[in-house]
Amino acid sequence: MRNIKELSLSELEAVLKEWGSPKYLAQELFSWIYKKGIQDFSKMSNISLEHRKRLKDNFSLVTLKLINKSVSIDGTEKFLFCLEDGNSIEAVIIPAKERLTGCISTQAGCKFACRFCASGALGFKRNLTCAEMLDEVLYLQSSHKLTHIVFMGTGEPLDNYDNVIKAIRIINSKPALGIGARRITISSCGIVPGIQRLSREKLQVELSISLHAADDKTRSNLMPVNKKYPLSRLLSACRDYVMDTNRQITFEYVLIEGVNSSLQSAGNLSTILRGLRLAKVNLIPANPIKELGVKPPGKLEILFFRDYLLKHGVNATLRLPRGQDIEAACGQLRLRYEKK
Numbered sequence: 379m380r381n382i383k384e385l386s387l388s389e390l391e392a393v394l395k396e397w398g399s400p401k402y403l404a405q406e407l408f409s410w411i412y413k414k415g416i417q418d419f420s421k422m423s424n425i426s427l428e429h430r431k432r433l434k435d436n437f438s439l440v441t442l443k444l445i446n447k448s449v450s451i452d453g454t455e456k457f458l459f460c461l462e463d464g465n466s467i468e469a470v471i472i473p474a475k476e477r478l479t480g481c482i483s484t485q486a487g488c489k490f491a492c493r494f495c496a497s498g499a500l501g502f503k504r505n506l507t508c509a510e511m512l513d514e515v516l517y518l519q520s521s522h523k524l525t526h527i528v529f530m531g532t533g534e535p536l537d538n539y540d541n542v543i544k545a546i547r548i549i550n551s552k553p554a555l556g557i558g559a560r561r562i563t564i565s566s567c568g569i570v571p572g573i574q575r576l577s578r579e580k581l582q583v584e585l586s587i588s589l590h591a592a593d594d595k596t597r598s599n600l601m602p603v604n605k606k607y608p609l610s611r612l613l614s615a616c617r618d619y620v621m622d623t624n625r626q627i628t629f630e631y632v633l634i635e636g637v638n639s640s641l642q643s644a645g646n647l648s649t650i651l652r653g654l655r656l657a658k659v660n661l662i663p664a665n666p667i668k669e670l671g672v673k674p675p676g677k678l679e680i681l682f683f684r685d686y687l688l689k690h691g692v693n694a695t696l697r698l699p700r701g702q703d704i705e706a707a708c709g710q711l712r713l714r715y716e717k718k
């Protein structure tokens with residue numbers, strides 16, 4: 379049976395029209411499911427019994443099952459969920475000043491095998507459906523009022539393009555969650571055709587690119603996806619994206635000891651970003667992952683790296699790692715769990 383959360387408002391309206399039911403019922407259903415978070419047709423009290431039965435006979439409303447929850451001393455909360463087919467996924471809530479950000483997974487596992495990332499270590503299982511991603515958001519939303527959503531959990535959003543965009547449109551739509559597109563971020567390891575498609579989408583979402591290295595040798599070594607979409611192609615797609623959308627791109631740069639944190643790397647980074655309008659660099663000291671031998675550089679090296687970029691006109695900020703005590707870096711909780 380089809381999960382009702384696979385349907386956009388207009389698709390739901392079309393089904394209701396086919397049934398000869400009033401169109402406004404679609405808005406009402408959206409309000410119950412997304413605004414009130416009710417995941418049971420029989421509790422939708424202002425919908426007639428007859429309609430509730432018909433909906434129940436035609437659609438499912440399954441949700442995620444929580445397996446584990448951990449809370450960091452910095453307030454980060456991490457959730458591990460079980461899907462209907464037994465796969466597991468993670469979602470995280472990150473509080474910061476006036477923001478409450480939900481970090482959503484887009485795939486069970488990941489095919490891209492970045493060397494420093496725990497998600498890739500378990501391989502790829504499958505794409506998440508639109509409903510499953512919405513369920514992550516709804517679960518987080520049930521205890522908190524999220525202000526921002528980042529598609530930065532496990533998986534590659536641009537490798538599950540259609541489902542991610544559909545979920546974003548529903549999160550964005552007023553009768554559902556009404557979270558503004560500018561408060562929604564897609565983070566990608568650099569899938570060039572996906573970036574090109576996104577620039578034509580007429581959706582004001584934020585785009586983050588996980589760059590992590592500024593020369594092809596280092597980047598291919600860290601991120602095998604670079605062999606398919608090397609830096610020249612990636613940066614050219616980014617330039618076009620900025621031209622077409624007039625939107626800023628944030629480049630994520632995870633600093634890993636002995637790999638990409640020297641001043642020479644900083645020099646390469648400032649060189650390749652030259653000429654890219656509206657580029658911002660987010661420096662993130664690597665979350666240590668014992669299993670992968672990943673460590674952040676020392677504090678001084680991190681500050682030298684940042685200062686070099688600032689001196690050379692790169693708009694760089696240093697982001698503190700969050701939730702380290704609960705292993706909230708990409709896929710770490712899941713890695714522990716699946717190993718058991």
Ligand code: SAH
Nearest residue numbers: 495530533534565566567588630664665708
């Ligand atoms: N596939 C997408 C989104 C998932 S990864 C992407 O690559 O952007 C989300 C972010 O977490 C990426 O920037 C990724 O590089 C980063 N990340 C993965 N492992 C990390 C670690 N050990 N320390 C810090 N950041 C990490």
